[in-house]
Amino acid sequence: MGRLPSSAVQGSGLKKGPWTPEEDEKLMEYVGRHGHGSWRKLPQLAGLNRCGKSCRLRWMNYLRPDIRRGNFSEEEERLIVHHHSVIGNKWSQIAVHLPGRTDNEIKNFWNTQLKKKLLQKGIDPKTHKPIPTSHIDPSNLLLSLVAIARSLGGPSHNNSASSASNPLEIITTELAKIQMVQKLIQLIGTNTPVVDHGGYDALIRRPYSSLESQNMITTGANYPNMINIHLAENSWASSGSGTAQLPSLWPSCSKVSTESTPIISRLSAEPNASINVFEDLEKLMEDDTCASFLRDLLDE
DNA sequence: AAAGCTGACAACCGCGGAATG
DNA sequence: GCATTCCGCGGTTGTCAGCTT
CATH class of the missing domain: 1.10.10.60 (Homeodomain-like)
Structure with a gap:
């Protein structure tokens, strides 16, 4: 790991690159005895041929005794x-x-x-809001679609949603998948059909309220990222008018729209429709206009 | 088995701001 | 008030290990 392989010595004569165990030992022993004091003076006092900055970084990020290593929970x-x-x-x-x-x-x-996790959920990691359709980056979309396709693979459908331990996460992931597929359809298409957005609002609200009723969540603070993202921060998810101002995620390809209308109808009518939406994606695959493009993506 | 690719992460770099003279 | 030094932060890069082809 690390950077320059070398015992790279540049103009200053100071060593750069990965730290050796001997250097680590010197640094640990010095800081253990004297504290770090002035980082600038430390290398000389500790007998290290490094700049103070490098010593500080090594101590703060690696040698400090209170550092906790291992996977993030x-x-x-x-x-x-x-x-x-x-x-x-x-x-x-x-x-x-x-x-x-x-x-x-x-x-x-x-x-x-x-x-990447956020992107796969259709959430902009910068703003923590769903990615606006108008700002779709085709490359990100493709990556997300590939991830979705992989998550669908395998006989057990062992996808990320079903392996999630948090019910809220499952819902969020499924919704994000729906969004991604819709974005794809929009990219492909050229026309804009009229679509009822109310069902999406119902879909996004119902799971949360049911979770709340089960005391699985009581306030947004318990799941700040998810709740804030999907209910508090987004006008399309919590529209005051009662009808969600969903970004234009719905199919715009005229040919596709006739095929995909059932999806929308089901989303509106069935709270669990999100789970089965990929069956409908398969139907889309039967559509000549989109099939080859979709296949190319999903076969990736 | 080898080559190529990708993900993870340690370490460097440059900048801004605080501290000091 | 100004110049200089030092520290800490965030962005970026280079390398290695593991995976895929």
Whole structure:
């Protein structure tokens, strides 16, 4: 791991690149005895041929005794997403809320995993809101669709939703999948059919209220990221008029729309329709206009 | 078995702000 | 009030390990 393979010595004569066990030992012993004091003076005092900055980084991110290593728990994930939704990329501030985790570790975890998870759920990791259809990035969409296709694979349908432990997460994931498929359809299409959005509102509200009635959630604070994202922050999910102002996610391809109308009808009528929406996707595959494109994507 | 690809993460870099003279 | 030094932060990069082809 790490950077330059070398014992790379540049103009300053200071060593760069990965730390050796011997260097770690020197640093740990010095800080253990004297504390770090001035980082700038530390390397000389500790007998290290490194810059103070490098020593500080090594200590803070790796050698500190209170560092907690290993995978992030679901609770930690939730905390990160929540705090990120509030304060953005302030990793050091987020790290304050996760004892034993470093800002660098959280940042890496965010960049390599959490961002992707949110994107797969159709949530913009920057704004923590559903990605507006008008801002669809085709490359992200393709990635998401590939992920969805993979999640559908296998005889047991062992997808991310069914493996989630949090019922709210299952719902959110399923809804996001629906959104993604709809976005795809929109990308393909050219016309805009008239569609009733009320059913989507019902769909998105019903699971939460049923969860609330089961005392699985009592306030948004228990699941701040999910609740805030889907109920509090979004006008389309909590429209004052009673009809959700859903972004234009519904099919716009005229050929497809005739095929996909049943999906919409079912979403409106059946609270559990989201679970079966991919059966309808299969029907879409029968449509000549879209089939080849969809197949290309899903066969990826 | 080898080559290529991807994900994870340690470490570096540059900048901004606080502290100090 | 200004200049300099130092620290801490966030963004980015390079390398390795594991996976896929």
